[in-house]
Amino acid sequence: MKRYIFRNGMVLDAPKGFAKKDFAVLDNGKITFKNIPDRGAIEIDISGSYVIPSLFDLHTHIRCPGQEYKEDFEHVTRAAVAGGFTELCSMPNTKPVADNEAIIDYIILEGERYGRCRIHPFGSLTVGLQGEKLARMGLMKNKGAVGVTDDGMCIQDTSLMMKAMEYAHTFGLFIMDHAEDNYLKKGGFLNEGLVADKLGLKGIPEISETIIIKRDIEISRYLNIPVHITHVSSKRGAELIMNAKKEGVKITFDITPHHLSFNEEACLGFNTNFKINPPLRTEKDRKFLIGLVREGKVDCLATDHAPHAKFEKEYPFDGAPFGVSNLDTALSLLYETLTIKEKIPFEKWVGLFGNAPRKLLKMQEKALKENAVANFAVFDKNLEWKVTEKTLYSKGKNTPLLGRKLKGKVSFTFYEGARVYPFGEK
Amino acid sequence: MRKHLITVDDLSKSEFMSILEQGKAFKEILTRPIKKIPTLRGKTIGLLFFEPSTRTKLSFELAAKRMSADIVNFTASSSSLKKDESIKDTVMTLDAMKIDIYVVRHSSPGVPYIVADHIRGSVINAGDGAHSHPTQAILDVYTIWERFGTLKGLNITIVGDIKYSRVVRSDIDAFLKLGAHVTICTPRTLLPFSVSSLGVKVNFSVKEAIKNADVIMGLRMQKERQDSGLIPDEVEYNHFFGLKEEILGSLNPKVLVMHPGPINRGIEIDGEVADSEFSVINEQVTNGLATRMSIFYHLVEA
Numbered sequence: 035m036k037r038y039i040f041r042n043g044m045v046l047d048a049p050k051g052f053a054k055k056d057f058a059v060l061d062n063g064k065i066t067f068k069n070i071p072d073r074g075a076i077e078i079d080i081s082g083s084y085v086i087p088s089l090f091d092l093h094t095h096i097r098c099p100g101q102e103y104k105e106d107f108e109h110v111t112r113a114a115v116a117g118g119f120t121e122l123c124s125m126p127n128t129k130p131v132a133d134n135e136a137i138i139d140y141i142i143l144e145g146e147r148y149g150r151c152r153i154h155p156f157g158s159l160t161v162g163l164q165g166e167k168l169a170r171m172g173l174m175k176n177k178g179a180v181g182v183t184d185d186g187m188c189i190q191d192t193s194l195m196m197k198a199m200e201y202a203h204t205f206g207l208f209i210m211d212h213a214e215d216n217y218l219k220k221g222g223f224l225n226e227g228l229v230a231d232k233l234g235l236k237g238i239p240e241i242s243e244t245i246i247i248k249r250d251i252e253i254s255r256y257l258n259i260p261v262h263i264t265h266v267s268s269k270r271g272a273e274l275i276m277n278a279k280k281e282g283v284k285i286t287f288d289i290t291p292h293h294l295s296f297n298e299e300a301c302l303g304f305n306t307n308f309k310i311n312p313p314l315r316t317e318k319d320r321k322f323l324i325g326l327v328r329e330g331k332v333d334c335l336a337t338d339h340a341p342h343a344k345f346e347k348e349y350p351f352d353g354a355p356f357g358v359s360n361l362d363t364a365l366s367l368l369y370e371t372l373t374i375k376e377k378i379p380f381e382k383w384v385g386l387f388g389n390a391p392r393k394l395l396k397m398q399e400k401a402l403k404e405n406a407v408a409n410f411a412v413f414d415k416n417l418e419w420k421v422t423e424k425t426l427y428s429k430g431k432n433t434p435l436l437g438r439k440l441k442g443k444v445s446f447t448f449y450e451g452a453r454v455y456p457f458g459e460k
Numbered sequence: 461m462r463k464h465l466i467t468v469d470d471l472s473k474s475e476f477m478s479i480l481e482q483g484k485a486f487k488e489i490l491t492r493p494i495k496k497i498p499t500l501r502g503k504t505i506g507l508l509f510f511e512p513s514t515r516t517k518l519s520f521e522l523a524a525k526r527m528s529a530d531i532v533n534f535t536a537s538s539s540s541l542k543k544d545e546s547i548k549d550t551v552m553t554l555d556a557m558k559i560d561i562y563v564v565r566h567s568s569p570g571v572p573y574i575v576a577d578h579i580r581g582s583v584i585n586a587g588d589g590a591h592s593h594p595t596q597a598i599l600d601v602y603t604i605w606e607r608f609g610t611l612k613g614l615n616i617t618i619v620g621d622i623k624y625s626r627v628v629r630s631d632i633d634a635f636l637k638l639g640a641h642v643t644i645c646t647p648r649t650l651l652p653f654s655v656s657s658l659g660v661k662v663n664f665s666v667k668e669a670i671k672n673a674d675v676i677m678g679l680r681m682q683k684e685r686q687d688s689g690l691i692p693d694e695v696e697y698n699h700f701f702g703l704k705e706e707i708l709g710s711l712n713p714k715v716l717v718m719h720p721g722p723i724n725r726g727i728e729i730d731g732e733v734a735d736s737e738f739s740v741i742n743e744q745v746t747n748g749l750a751t752r753m754s755i756f757y758h759l760v761e762a
Contacts, residue, residue, distance in 0.1 A: 170696040200648040
């Protein structure tokens with residue numbers, strides 16, 4: 035492995051904030067601030083760049099095995115490291131579903147094969163995500179599953195959800211729920227409201243999210259088992275969680291970059307790349323979620339990276355699949371939304387995409403300290419780039435940012451001591 | 461001694477001990493060439509099995525025969541209960557035939573109390589739903605007591621389907637009454653809701669739960685449990701909650717492995733464990749006979 039010296043970067047020294055420091059990555063893959071070699075290293079001036087512990091995504095649809103036409107291991111791991119992520123939590127809605135130990139084993143081993151980042155699989159709560167029979171959560175955990183969820187196929191039967199949570203808790207598994215009432219959501223395509231009416235499309239009411247959040251709060255309280263609500267989209271949903279936390283309920287939640295950056299009005303041009311589930315809500319909802327980030331009340335961020343094939347998003351709005359491709363652009367988009375526009379300092383929120391989810395999953399946190407194995411990203415806040423199908427490494431080009439310029443981009447990513455981005459010879 | 465034995469709570473500690481002591485004497489009789497004694501001559505025992513049972517019924521029947529009692533059998537399938545006769549009417553009819561002791565098994569919790577209210581004799585509960593199974597608890601206690609001389613201070617670990625088990629409920633009551641420490645090990649979906657007030661420890665890992673155990677008891681995984689969706693399947697259950705061959709190496713030589721039977725080999729217990737030198741599963745059956753004789757004796761003496 036080559037040696038690297040990075041000069042003049044702003045290195046995150048949490049919780050103190052950024053400090054200008056030189057550092058090197060040595061042959062052994064470890065970081066040093068004190069013993070920077072005199073020669074034999076590639077020197078890079080990163081003035082104007084932030085150096086942060088590499089990012090962690092709690093919610094990635096890797097689509098493989100089974101839907102490689104949307105995304106595959108090669109592309110998803112490239113998109114991840116190009117976006118600063120070295121750890122991804124894969125969602126179980128693969129084909130076949132990650133509902134047994136063999137699929138979990140396959141995902142981990144296949145992820146390792148590319149050597150760019152780590153994939154931490156989530157298993158499903160129920161067999162085939164069918165909401166009928168408990169999956170083999172214990173055996174999946176033994177093979178390396180870090181959590182369980184029926185993401186996208188929220189269990190509707192409350193009694194089964196309770197059993198699933200109790201069973202998962204037996205093995206100390208992290209339980210995540212995509213809060214959605216199927217009956218209320220049925221046939222909807224975007225937020226129920228003015229925009230949906232204007233476009234002549236059936237809406238998805240906010241209550242389809244809040245009623246399940248409320249249910250999960252009650253289950254969590256009654257059983258005293260922690261639960262995590264992913265991609266909270268509404269003000270009301272977030273308020274319910276805040277209140278439950280005050281009562282001591284062990285509930286946590288995440289928000290996605292798109293729910294922080296866009297509102298329902300984005301759908302006005304029938305752009306299917308804004309068709310997301312849960313849907314983009316109102317500006318009031320968005321502002322409220324941003325306020326929570328500002329106040330440090332969000333447990334973590336998550337991409338809900340949902341790549342789709344181009345032809346699928348070319349269907350009419352009501353026929354196109356839900357989801358947005360996110361890994362490549364998540365950090366840049368949030369930098370624009372939160373730091374440039376909303377003036378929330380980078381160091382105040384960037385950890386929500388790094389050590390915050392690691393902490394939720396009780397994993398080792400990454401730090402930029404002497405002798406630590408290099409797991410970091412360099413984010414050049416001045417680098418302007420244009421989002422095009424070519425600049426995206428994900429196979430899924432379904433992002434509403436296509437054609438747009440963003441300011442700020444990851445320029446280097448190191449994973450377990452090795453440079454994994456930019457690609458090419460290390 | 462009270463007139464009925466419906467739950468373990470019907471017995472004081474000294475009555476319990478007296479049943480055990482007397483059981484020892486009856487067990488000795490069972491080793492003789494001639495195993496019959498005249499203790500219950502002239503007494504009539506009614507076996508009222510409203511729910512199918514092979515082993516428990518056989519054990520009671522043989523216990524009664526060894527003590528020279530007369531036996532009448534009443535099983536739900538061959539009875540007029542099919543014609544919607546109430547339990548009360550059935551029992552009153554039987555009582556008119558002057559039966560001394562009723563051994564009752566029923567799928568509904570509380571039925572032995574209904575029987576007791578309408579008869580003049582004694583009732584022995586042979587298992588009522590998920591409520592209670594005191595004679596199983598007594599034979600389990602006997603098996604441990606015979607080996608260790610006391611239950612006081614012993615660590616007893618129960619592994620398996622606990623939620624709807626009448627055996628566990630009665631066992632826990634009896635073990636705690638006699639001063640043992642009880643640990644239970646099962647998936648959380650199979651734990652009773654009120655587990656925190658039972659006075660037992662809970663551990664989700666078999667390996668940890670049996671670490672300091674003097675007694676390890678496996679429980680039958682009931683087919684209905686899987687159908688009710690409380691566990692994924694037998695493979696995962698066996699992996700995490702089965703008493704597997706691997707445990708044998710870590711046990712100290714005095715450990716007793718027990719199981720109320722019938723066993724599901726390869727599900728809650730591996731054959732290697734059930735047939736190991738630690739296993740007293742067949743001994744439990746013999747002890748069931750001896751202690752049921754002792755229970756009859758105590759009810760008649762009362």
